Structures are given as C-alpha cells and as structure tokens.
Amino acid sequence: MGAIPLTDTELAQALTDLPGWSVRDGKLTATFKADRSAVPALYTAVAAAEDEANHHAEVTVLYGTIGFALNTHDAGGAITALDTAMAARITALADEHGARSTGR
Numbered sequence: 190m191g192a193i194p195l196t197d198t199e200l201a202q203a204l205t206d207l208p209g210w211s212v213r214d215g216k217l218t219a220t221f222k223a224d225r226s227a228v229p230a231l232y233t234a235v236a237a238a239e240d241e242a243n244h245h246a247e248v249t250v251l252y253g254t255i256g257f258a259l260n261t262h263d264a265g266g267a268i269t270a271l272d273t274a275m276a277a278r279i280t281a282l283a284d285e286h287g288a289r290s291t292g293r
C-alpha cells in the first residue's frame with residue numbers, strides 16, 4: 190500500500206465502507222462521542238495502531254468528543270489508502286472503547 194493519492198472515485202468508494210467519515214479541508218475526518226474516562230485508553234490504542242502502521246492522525250480531544258483527521262504527508266497531503274486503512278482501524282478501536290460516531 191503506497192502513498193498514491195486516491196482518485197475521486199476510489200475515495201467515494203472507500204467512504205461507503207467508512208460510515209461516519211467524510212472529507213473536510215482535504216482530510217479524512219471523523220468525530221466520536223466518548224466519555225472522558227474512555228479517552229486515554231482509546232488514544233493509547235490508536236497510537237499503537239499508528240505506530241504499527243507508521244501512519245499518524247491528527248487527534249482533537251474536546252470535553253465529550255475525540256476527532257481524527259487523516260491525510261498522507263508523503264503524498265503532498267493527499268488522501269491515500271494508508272489513510273482509509275487507518276480510518277478503518279480507528280473506527281474499530283472506537284467501537285471497542287464505547288466511542289460512538291457523531292456521523293460528521
């Protein structure tokens with residue numbers, strides 16, 4: 190899986206498999222509602238997945254949500270399969286930690 194920008198069609202197809210994720214400001218983004226007590230463990234799990242994949246998200250923690258934004262720096266900031274794969278991992282980890290997508 191290389192750092193090749195997805196075409197618009199490929200990205201649209203990928204989004205059908207990534208409920209709750211959308212493209213905002215050129216980045217693959219999702220926000221999850223999470224109890225503050227669950228955030229540390231969720232972030233720790235996401236960080237481990239990021240390090241395993243050597244692919245890292247921007248993470249925004251607010252008082253009741255945790256958000257993720259993904260693009261591929263090595264592809265000039267485009268969205269690649271590295272991003273969609275990490276989005277799927279994050280979705281699964283969020284589910285495991287009781288975090289619920291806000292759908293936007």
Ligand SMILES: C[C@H](O)[C@H](O)[C@H]1CNC2=NC(N)=NC(=O)C2=N1
Nearest residue numbers: 243244245246260261262263264
């Ligand atoms: C040197 C290191 O492998 C690169 O900088 C990795 C690290 N994590 C990364 N994360 C993201 N989101 N995009 C990248 O291109 C990227 N590249």
